[in-house]
Amino acid sequence: MSWMRGIGGRGRASRAGRPFRKAGAERFEAERGSACEGDGATPGNPGPPPTGFALLPWLLLGMGSVSNLLQGGAAQPWIGGTGLLAFNSLYVYVTFRAFRKVTREARSTRVALVLMGAVTCALAIGYGGNWLYFFPLLGLATGAVVRGPWLGRTALALTALAASVSAVRAGWDAVNVAYGTFLSTMVTAAILSLSEAVRELRAAREELARRAVEKERMRFSRDLHDLLGHTLSVIVVKSEAARRLAPRDLDAALAQVTDIESVGRQALTEIREAVTGYREGSLATELDRARSALSAARVEPVVRRSGPVLSPRTEALLGWVLREAVTNVVRHSGATRCEITVDGTADLVRLTVSDDGTGACPVDPGPGTGGTGGTGLKGLTERLATAGGSLRAGRTPRGGFEVRAELPAEAVDRTETAV
Known part of the structure; x- marks a missing residue:
């Protein structure tokens, strides 16, 4: 049942x-x-980037010249047809290469644009009339290719050229041709530059979001390692102590079991706080826990604290270092005595954790690690570096192992401040 x-x-x-x-x-x-x-600032699906096809419909401005050829209004139509074919071919070549920075800035694109200008001038001078409207098309291609500080000067020079050639063939109508040329040049450059800027901003936002996710994953992995590594080590040590004490001193064993329950409950609270990102540890609390863990592991704790009052951020960082260092002493050192010292000045605070054990470390320090080893110590080194501090760990001349952390008394997370 x-x-x-x-x-x-x-x-x-x-x-x-x-x-x-x-x-x-x-x-x-x-x-x-x-x-x-998306969040309303930019569309969630912007679609494919624009290409030269977006500028092809403007070739319809040249339909007047085609009609002039077909109706026999142009002398030597084969020359006009050849020039029309050359202009259209150069226009398609230039505009399709204008949407990629590498091809837009290539010498071949600039040469094609100059040839396109020569053909435009030749057709406008030779035929006039509707053939003058190739200048706005030339301005459109120029605006698609030329960007930056040269754009204004190039647009003015092209406008002056269009006005001069049109004045010879069309008199006062040259004003319309010149205005259309300048307008098509500047508007095309503005629209395409804005489109590129929007896409670059979107790419930058996506990169920032990706880095924020990576940073949060790193923070969570470090917090989880430091929390669970220390807590589970304390639980194991106290469980062993309870097992040893149970046959001869049941009350002492029950006290260890009570401590295990308290540590477990506290670990649950800390994990919840770590998940939400609001955990700020107290150094005094961590020192009390370190004494308890070391005593349960039959390691004599010696704690000395002096110096100025620390900021919450500094206390939290030193608490992480103390937690990791004591965990390594309990699990790896085989020590009988552990000294914990907190001292410093008004500008700098120092935490030192040293033991008289075998000098064992979870992972031997390798080159380029700054003298620190182990997953936890490497994570702490990164954590302290973002606050302007440093972490050193290694064997002492007496044969034990020492972890030393230095931090500004008013530590600030530089990464978070920069963002």
């Missing part, structure tokens, strides 16, 4: 959890949908 009650209990628990799972799934879908749609 007990196993039937167990199945029934699990069934009730499963049914009770369904609304929460459903709500969580709905929330996940909503968040995923909002992420896909």
